[in-house]
Every structure is written in C-alpha cells, then in structure tokens.
Amino acid sequence: MSKPLIKPLLAATLLASLASSVFAxxxxxxxxxxxxxxxxxxxxxxxxxxxxxxxxxxxxxxxxxxxxxxxxxxxxxxxxxxxxxSTRYVQVNRLAEVRKDAAANSALLFKVERNVVIELLQDTRTGWLKIKHRDGAIGYIRIEDVWGA
Missing domain, CATH: 2.30.30.40 (SH3 Domains)
Incomplete structure (x- = not known):
C-alpha cells in the first residue's frame, strides 16, 4: 500500500467506527x-x-x-x-414461535401473540433473543419477531 492512501484509509476506518457507535x-x-x-x-x-x-x-x-x-x-x-x-422487555410484532434453543430446528415451546410483552434476558447476537414469558417459560425468539431489542 502506498503512503498517500494510508491517511485516507485510516480516516475512513475511524469514521466508520464512530458512526456505528453513534447509531447504536x-x-x-x-x-x-x-x-x-x-x-x-x-x-x-x-x-x-x-x-x-x-x-x-x-x-x-x-x-x-x-x-x-x-x-x-x-x-x-x-x-x-x-x-x-433497566429491566428490558420486547413487544411481539406478529404471531411468533419460541424455541427451546437458538435455532430454527429446535423444539417449539410455545407461540406468542402480537403485542404481547416479554422479558428480554439476553441478546445472543445470532439473530435470536433469550426471553422469559410472564408465566415463567424461558426460550428463544427471532429478533425480527419483536420490537425493542
């Protein structure tokens, strides 16, 4: 890499990292x-x-x-x-499936209706959220099926 490109590349990298933190x-x-x-x-x-x-x-x-x-x-x-x-909850967007594990082929535990509010226990950063239903059941739901995560 030639020297004239290093500064613009570093500046672009810095701006990209700042933008990602600003829009979190x-x-x-x-x-x-x-x-x-x-x-x-x-x-x-x-x-x-x-x-x-x-x-x-x-x-x-x-x-x-x-x-x-x-x-x-x-x-x-x-x-x-x-x-x-500071306790986090998410709101279900549409009829959604809650699975035993964070995988689409995992056992279905139950379904949750639209607008139901469920406690968010963990964002697995894999597209799945670990949640707790108000009746105490714990499972995993797809992040696109809820709002507030």
Whole structure:
C-alpha cells in the first residue's frame, strides 16, 4: 500500500467506527403502570398518553431529568428518567414461535401473540433473543419477531 492512501484509509476506518457507535440503539422499558408521556420535557406540557408497565421504548435523547422516546408505532414523546427501568422487555410484532434453543430446528415451546410483552434476558447476537414469558417459560425468539431489542 502506498503512503498517500494510508491517511485516507485510516480516516475512513475511524469514521466508520464512530458512526456505528453513534447509531447504536438504546432501549428501556416503562417501570410501572400509569407512566405518562408528554409533548415536552416538563410536567406542565400536554399529556400525550399513559403506558402500562414494561412497554419497550427507544431512547432518543436526554435532557436533564427527561428522556425523549419513540414507541413501536413511531410516536415521539417525553417521560421522566424515573419512569423507565433497566429491566428490558420486547413487544411481539406478529404471531411468533419460541424455541427451546437458538435455532430454527429446535423444539417449539410455545407461540406468542402480537403485542404481547416479554422479558428480554439476553441478546445472543445470532439473530435470536433469550426471553422469559410472564408465566415463567424461558426460550428463544427471532429478533425480527419483536420490537425493542
């Protein structure tokens, strides 16, 4: 490799690594029932809607004690940091199969209906998520079958 190409190549590599970290998605879930989402980061602003516990939200920005979030439908709103939990949940997009292991040919444990919220235990980084159903059953679901991971 000739010397004139080294600096541009290093710059391109650095920019690519920065871009991947800048665009990493962050999700959290509502901490309790009755979480209020607002139009602006202040309690005197218009209340948009109220969420149940464990609803996954994408974190877009932080401003003081407030978080700008997006829900599965793309709705943007604000809520207080105290209203989110570090325990992660995902929301099922469509009727989905939960398998015993992280493989399509693994035994089918059960199916989950659209909109069901399930606890996220682990992202295997293989396209499968280890999840826990509210009845205690643990298995693996395809990442494309859920929102919030």
């Amino acid at each position: 998605l962050e999700y959290r879930s509502t901490a309790r029932n009755g979480v209020i989402l607002y139009d602006a980061p202040q309690e005197s602003s218009t209340k948009r809607f109220v969420l149940s516990a464990n609803i996954p939200l994408e974190i877009l920005a932080e401003q003081g004690n407030w978080l700008r979030v997006r829900d599965r439908d793309g709705t943007l709103a604000w809520l207080t940091k105290a209203d989110v939990s």
